Amino acid sequence: MMNTTPAEFDIIFGGGGTAACVAAGRLAAANPTLRILLIEAGEHTKNEDAHVQPGRYFGHLSPASTTLKFHVGKPSPSLAGRSLVIPTGRCVGGGSSVNFLMYARPSASDYDDWENQYNNPGWGFQHLLPLIRKTETYQLQPDQPTHGYSGPLKVSRGGHVTNIGDQFLEVAAATDHDRLHTEDAQAYYECNKYAVFNIIGRWIDGETGKRSDPAHYYIYNQEANENLVIWTGLQVKRVLFEGEKAVGLEYVQDLVLRPDADQTPKQVYASRLVVLSGGAFGSPAILERSGIGSAELLNRHDIPVKVDLPGVGKNFQDHNICFVPYQASDEAETFDALIRGDIDETTKASELWKEGKGLLAANGMDAGIKIRPVTDWDFAELGPEFEGRWNKYFANAPDKSVLWFGPASFLLGDHISAPVRKYFSMAYVNLYPVAVGSVHIASEDPHAPSDFIPAFLNDAADLVTLRWAYKKTREIARRMKYYQGEHLPIHPKFSANSEALCRGDISQPVEMDAPNLHYTEEDDKAIDEFHRQFIQTSWHSLGTCAMKPRDEEGVVDARLNVYGTTNLKLSIAPANVGSNTYSSALTIGEKAAVIIAEDLGLQLEAVGVSEISEQSLKAADSEDVVPAPSNKTKLPDDFAGLERIEGLTISSTVNDEYTSSKPAMITVK
Numbered sequence: 001m002m003n004t005t006p007a008e009f010d011i012i013f014g015g016g017g018t019a020a021c022v023a024a025g026r027l028a029a030a031n032p033t034l035r036i037l038l039i040e041a042g043e044h045t046k047n048e049d050a051h052v053q054p055g056r057y058f059g060h061l062s063p064a065s066t067t068l069k070f071h072v073g074k075p076s077p078s079l080a081g082r083s084l085v086i087p088t089g090r091c092v093g094g095g096s097s098v099n100f101l102m103y104a105r106p107s108a109s110d111y112d113d114w115e116n117q118y119n120n121p122g123w124g125f126q127h128l129l130p131l132i133r134k135t136e137t138y139q140l141q142p143d144q145p146t147h148g149y150s151g152p153l154k155v156s157r158g159g160h161v162t163n164i165g166d167q168f169l170e171v172a173a174a175t176d177h178d179r180l181h182t183e184d185a186q187a188y189y190e191c192n193k194y195a196v197f198n199i200i201g202r203w204i205d206g207e208t209g210k211r212s213d214p215a216h217y218y219i220y221n222q223e224a225n226e227n228l229v230i231w232t233g234l235q236v237k238r239v240l241f242e243g244e245k246a247v248g249l250e251y252v253q254d255l256v257l258r259p260d261a262d263q264t265p266k267q268v269y270a271s272r273l274v275v276l277s278g279g280a281f282g283s284p285a286i287l288e289r290s291g292i293g294s295a296e297l298l299n300r301h302d303i304p305v306k307v308d309l310p311g312v313g314k315n316f317q318d319h320n321i322c323f324v325p326y327q328a329s330d331e332a333e334t335f336d337a338l339i340r341g342d343i344d345e346t347t348k349a350s351e352l353w354k355e356g357k358g359l360l361a362a363n364g365m366d367a368g369i370k371i372r373p374v375t376d377w378d379f380a381e382l383g384p385e386f387e388g389r390w391n392k393y394f395a396n397a398p399d400k401s402v403l404w405f406g407p408a409s410f411l412l413g414d415h416i417s418a419p420v421r422k423y424f425s426m427a428y429v430n431l432y433p434v435a436v437g438s439v440h441i442a443s444e445d446p447h448a449p450s451d452f453i454p455a456f457l458n459d460a461a462d463l464v465t466l467r468w469a470y471k472k473t474r475e476i477a478r479r480m481k482y483y484q485g486e487h488l489p490i491h492p493k494f495s496a497n498s499e500a501l502c503r504g505d506i507s508q509p510v511e512m513d514a515p516n517l518h519y520t521e522e523d524d525k526a527i528d529e530f531h532r533q534f535i536q537t538s539w540h541s542l543g544t545c546a547m548k549p550r551d552e553e554g555v556v557d558a559r560l561n562v563y564g565t566t567n568l569k570l571s572i573a574p575a576n577v578g579s580n581t582y583s584s585a586l587t588i589g590e591k592a593a594v595i596i597a598e599d600l601g602l603q604l605e606a607v608g609v610s611e612i613s614e615q616s617l618k619a620a621d622s623e624d625v626v627p628a629p630s631n632k633t634k635l636p637d638d639f640a641g642l643e644r645i646e647g648l649t650i651s652s653t654v655n656d657e658y659t660s661s662k663p664a665m666i667t668v669k
């Protein structure tokens with residue numbers, strides 16, 4: 001097949017990321033004669049170290065990365081005049097091929113909201129649970145009701161757990177008497193429970209130490225199927241229509257790796273269905289370039305209006321995250337040498353990875369909690385700014401957490417100016433920010449930057465949530481055994497006479513029973529200003545083609561049909577979820593496969609509504625609650641870390657095959 005030849009397929013996916021790989025992979029496996037095409041802007045990921053070795057995820061975050069696309073927001077006073085930059089995956093597998101591999105699942109009520117509040121029959125938690133289980137093989141514990149044990153993607157603790165996670169849990173057990181502990185913090189109704197003994201998952205195969213991603217385990221594994229085709233290095237420009245019916249896609253060559261590539265548009269046709277799967281930035285842009293969006297916006301860009309759908313590009317959501325760094329003593333196991341680059345250590349780690357062990361088979365985020373306020377102190381800290389949000393959103397949804405926080409065994413930031421030493425960070429994520437943004441095309445050119453308003457911190461409730469998180473996590477950090485003071489450039493600038501003043505010249509933690517720091521009003525302002533300066537994306541964009549009623553600015557219905565069209569589907573969450581978003585993207589991919597198979601009369605392994613009732617899940621949940629390990633309890637040796645390595649380097653491997661000027665099209669082989 002040649003790129004230049006107009007071709008016809010049964011189904012074409014515009015965007016070859018997480019959800020697309022899952023849906024296309026399922027449909028292809030059950031219907032091998034079905035001609036499926038995925039068109040992806042980025043390049044292949046098959047067996048590339050940069051993708052299959054989990055610990056290399058930092059490498060993708062470099063500003064020079066070609067495996068991410070960087071979306072630059074408009075400067076905002078809420079961010080102290082900064083332009084927030086939000087990257088998304090740009091390669092086969094999309095975000096799932098570059099992400100931090102954190103295994104995190106929403107609360108059950110998030111999906112129930114999709115069904116009940118946004119009127120999407122079939123999208124509630126009980127409907128989705130069988131599909132969620134179908135995706136995974138959970139290697140952490142047997143016989144857990146919400147987990148799957150025969151799916152394509154493996155979930156394990158990875159090949160190495162650092163001692164930073166242990167420290168965090170020991171301090172939490174000794175100081176936070178208001179929250180419980182559990183063996184499974186990802187069981188959907190869990191909230192306010194620390195996972196004991198670092199039992200938290202990663203999307204890593206515990207046997208091989210490899211990233212467990214849909215590109216490899218839904219698509220690249222179907223080598224024999226010549227009807228499953230991926231074209232890479234191509235930008236989908238717009239949908240082709242005959243009347244209301246979508247009949248294909250128009251595309252041009254991507255310019256990132258081939259800046260001189262010919263820009264003549266080409267067409268490819270789909271006899272049965274076109275699916276847009278470009279993620280929260282890509283899909284609304286393709287729709288708008290196709291004349292589907294707000295009529296006012298389309299008129300401004302001289303694009304003929306096909307369907308006036310004002311919801312396209314609105315409802316942009318993400319999570320706000322901060323990685324606040326602390327200095328660590330030499331005994332701490334951290335990824336800093338790996339991030340800085342050290343040839344010897346990389347070689348050592350690469351050797352260990354062959355046995356499925358070491359930092360390259362890990363992600364350095366080894367503990368954490370989904371948390372909501374319970375004490376008077378919590379509510380006082382959140383204050384009146386949060387009261388409305390609490391009453392409206394959280395009070396009657398006990399499974400919804402306000403924040404996730406946990407330690408990260410590295411400094412995520414500027415290692416060039418930071419002193420060469422070890423660090424750990426306290427990461428905290430605002431799981432349901434109030435402020436909602438938008439992303440629209442700024443021109444018809446598919447390579448042009450978008451008109452993007454992230455809207456981070458535009459609402460006071462989001463600021464106080466982060467302030468609470470900073471104080472709470474700092475109290476844990478300063479009690480951790482390896483703590484040696486704050487890394488000053490990335491902390492609030494408290495005044496010199498403040499009790500809360502950050503110190504970089506400290507050699508040991510405070511006692512477990514030391515009093516908490518007292519913050520004045522002026523200190524609170526310093527924390528808010530710090531967040532305006534340093535808050536960043538969690539890489540969890542969603543919402544911009546929402547699945548909800550058309551008259552509520554919805555873009556697709558519950559069968560994933562784009563309003564006002566036929567033969568055109570896409571799926572983007574209508575509202576935020578209380579966790580990292582990969583799990584939801586996988587679930588959406590599985591559900592999309594079911595819907596497409598039903599609508600087109602195709603084969604697919606059947607799964608029904610979950611037979612596990614909500615009551616039994618909650619009961620199973622409460623049986624899981626285990627007492628907090630006392631700070632005198634020694635954690636089992638095998639949980640304390642498998643190998644001790646001092647440092648590793650990251651260097652992205654580049655496969656000439658895909659960076660040359662060869663045609664960017666292969667049949668999956």
Ligand SMILES: Cc1cc2nc3c(=O)[nH]c(=O)nc-3n(C[C@H](O)[C@H](O)[C@H](O)COP(=O)(O)OP(=O)(O)OC[C@H]3O[C@@H](n4cnc5c(N)ncnc54)[C@H](O)[C@@H]3O)c2cc1C
Pocket residue numbers: 014015016017018019020039040041042087088089090091092093094095096098099100101102103104234235236237277278279280281282283286446538539540541579580581582583585
């Ligand atoms: C750096 C990073 C770290 C993350 N860490 C985690 C984590 O640890 N845990 C977790 O749960 N989640 C994490 N996520 C989020 C998770 O990976 C995403 O939620 C998920 O990948 C979204 O899936 P998707 O199918 O909607 O979009 P994507 O996976 O982003 O796929 C969209 C694809 O479409 C392509 N595309 C877009 N427009 C076009 C076009 N016009 N033409 C052709 N192709 C196009 C893109 O190149 C991309 O490959 C992270 C994401 C990133 C980016």
